[in-house]
Amino acid sequence: MNLIGLGLVGFSALLLLLFSIAKRKSPVKLRAIPALTRLYRAFGLSVEDGTRLFIALGRESLITPNAGAPLSGLGMLRHLTERTSLSDRPPIAAAGEASLALLAQDTLEAGYQAAGAGEYYQPTTGRLTGMTPFSFAAGAMPILRDESVSASVLIGHFGVEAALLADAAERENAFLVGASDDLSSQAALYASAPEALIGEELFATSAYLGATQSHTASLTVQDILRWLIILALLAGAALKLLGMI
Amino acid sequence: MRAIAVVLAVATGLLVLIGYFIPTLAPIQSMILNWAIILSGAAALVGVFNLIWVHWGKISRREKGSLYSAILLICLIATLIFGMLLGPDDSNMRLLVNSIIVPVEATLMALLAVTLVYASIRLLRRRANLMSVVFLATALLLLIASATLPFGEIGPLNNFVRPWFQHAWALGGARGILIGVALGTLMTGLRVLFGADRPYGGK
Numbered sequence: 336m337n338l339i340g341l342g343l344v345g346f347s348a349l350l351l352l353l354f355s356i357a358k359r360k361s362p363v364k365l366r367a368i369p370a371l372t373r374l375y376r377a378f379g380l381s382v383e384d385g386t387r388l389f390i391a392l393g394r395e396s397l398i399t400p401n402a403g404a405p406l407s408g409l410g411m412l413r414h415l416t417e418r419t420s421l422s423d424r425p426p427i428a429a430a431g432e433a434s435l436a437l438l439a440q441d442t443l444e445a446g447y448q449a450a451g452a453g454e455y456y457q458p459t460t461g462r463l464t465g466m467t468p469f470s471f472a473a474g475a476m477p478i479l480r481d482e483s484v485s486a487s488v489l490i491g492h493f494g495v496e497a498a499l500l501a502d503a504a505e506r507e508n509a510f511l512v513g514a515s516d517d518l519s520s521q522a523a524l525y526a527s528a529p530e531a532l533i534g535e536e537l538f539a540t541s542a543y544l545g546a547t548q549s550h551t552a553s554l555t556v557q558d559i560l561r562w563l564i565i566l567a568l569l570a571g572a573a574l575k576l577l578g579m580i
Numbered sequence: 581m582r583a584i585a586v587v588l589a590v591a592t593g594l595l596v597l598i599g600y601f602i603p604t605l606a607p608i609q610s611m612i613l614n615w616a617i618i619l620s621g622a623a624a625l626v627g628v629f630n631l632i633w634v635h636w637g638k639i640s641r642r643e644k645g646s647l648y649s650a651i652l653l654i655c656l657i658a659t660l661i662f663g664m665l666l667g668p669d670d671s672n673m674r675l676l677v678n679s680i681i682v683p684v685e686a687t688l689m690a691l692l693a694v695t696l697v698y699a700s701i702r703l704l705r706r707r708a709n710l711m712s713v714v715f716l717a718t719a720l721l722l723l724i725a726s727a728t729l730p731f732g733e734i735g736p737l738n739n740f741v742r743p744w745f746q747h748a749w750a751l752g753g754a755r756g757i758l759i760g761v762a763l764g765t766l767m768t769g770l771r772v773l774f775g776a777d778r779p780y781g782g783k
Binding site for chain 2: 340400410
């Protein structure tokens, strides 16, 4: 069993490397995700009208199996910071876990430096708002209300409390995109957010906002692996039907 | 300096990953994860200082909502002092938690229930498409099938429709989404391991 896991990781790594090299020569082609297209437009407008962008990264520690979602959120935070750092009101990132909040601050600073505006970085724009699900939401809701936020992104590991943030954003007429790796949160966001990303769309955000070879290659590898899993499931069902397993 | 950080991060990540598959490396993996837990504990302290700094700034600038910031800081300092003097297992400390924090979180949970009902009602106005109709119809059907009705349960709904939806459609869909999430997590992790994504800063 361990060898199958190691083989899958090794095979994925090999495919990622190969496609990263191959994608350097071919133009990037991605299917349209309307939520991300609208987000791109919303954060452009937020820079123009001097309002703020808010990014909530969820409450998951990076040393748990659910670390993929906050890592994806940090990637998005980096892209958005680079593009909005020269705005009158800098973006604010909130986390519900202390080490994630520290990484958010680090990512914000790196984004400012990459945009050549390192001196404008303010450490208070990366915040720990609470350390339990509801205290995180309760701490993040006043940011949406009091700090002139016009566009917000919930990206990371959330529970159903994400619906409270979506409701707070709606009350302030702020555009909101919600993306979580948790099923109950996805259902809550589907019902309450203007735009919700479902399933693996969460992990495609960086590729759509600032596509590099490795990002687009990882989407291709995900597609290949998904097809392999579909084939394996169909083969398993057929063998079971035939009574061979 | 940045290159050293990247090399250290990638090497540590690889060691932890391989530790899952090769049992001889498990003690090293365990040791690194223990270090990470200690660092997380230290990060919690830094996070609390960040919280104090943000709210102190709001109070000193007399920003909108600074009264709430003041209440938060007073409660935080009072809890810290009581916690240090009495210890977390003291009955008074437990009373503080059980009579303030638990009810407040339960209140937010109740508020969430209302928020979700309201959001569901508005869903068709916000996103009028086939998937929204399917979403609402499924939610309503399962609620009716699960609820205790005054005239008793609706037999076919409770015995056939609900299990069929839950075990065939919902479970199948959930597994599909989770497989997608797992693949996304794998690729995100690999990108970090290769140094293509660096959530630890750097240009």
